[in-house]
Amino acid sequence: MPDMPQTPASAEASASPEAPETDAAARFDAKAAAWDTSPHRRKLTADIIAAMDRAGVFREPVGDALDFGCGTGLLTLELSRRCQRVTGLDFSAGMLAALDAKIEAADLQNVATILADLAAGDPFPGRYDLVTSAMVLHHVPDLAPVLTRLFGALQKGGRLALADLDAEGGAFHDDNEGVHHFGFDRLELADTLAGLGFADIDAATAATIEKPAKCGTVRPFTVFLMTAKRP
Structure with a gap:
């Protein structure tokens, strides 16, 4: 089990001495104050947690969990009620400030929280029994290196739980700046995880989000939960 960082500040220091601000991080910093006011984000979090329950993620006690791309901590705080310890990791200082306040x-x-950019190679401490992410992967330019790092962050027998959009052609976001994947094909993502060494890979629909598409009509967008295990 990893030692929990003692404070958000000490965790940030151990992750990256200066944690330089990127354009992508700045965009999320600017959104942090209003992030939790979106009703669909709160409902989506509840749906993802329910999907994790159905998938048996919490059937056995979870000691240490890492929430990758935690944002303001909507999922992180739900995990804190189900896991002994949870660490929220994000590259946006503004998002983490909102979570630290909560x-x-x-x-x-x-x-606890850690300020780190896994895609940029920032180090982060600990080994975890569960690694989660919610609506994060489509913002990651190159998935394989980040998924490899998450595999390495898991204890043997640890679980991975990834929630993200099914392939949607670019209609979900009003502005696709910073969106590197227009959702995912479940079979292709499962193949990627298998190639990295994950086992017991499964996926199910976790939620459906209905929102106006760019053409003006209301369109349903599905969100999957993909679970896997480090053997």
Whole structure:
């Protein structure tokens, strides 16, 4: 089990001494204050947690969890109710500041944060029993190196739980700046995970989001939950 970072500040220091701001991080920093006001994000979080329950992610006690791309911590805080310890990792200082404020306000002793950009190679401490992400992968330019790092972050027998959009052709986001994948083909993503060494790979629909597409009509977009295990 990993040692929990003692404070958000100490975790940030151990992850990256300066953690330089990128354009992508700046975009998310600017969105942080209003992020939680979106009703669909809160519903999506509840749907993803319910899908994890159905998939048996919490059937056995989870000691240490890592929430990759945690943002303001909507999923992180749900995990804190189901896991002994949880660490939220993100490359946006603004998003983590919002999560740190929630942690302090609720006096949560089992939640910590790390400022790090895995795609840029930033180090991060610990080995985990569960690694999660929600609606993060489509913002990652090159998936394989990041998924490889998440594989390495898992304890043997640890679980991976990834939630993201099914292939959608670029209609989901109003602005596709910073969107590197227009959703994913489940079989192709499963093949990628298998090639990296993951086993027991499974996927199911976790949620459906209905929103106006660019043409003006309301369109349903499905979100999958893909689970896997490090042998």
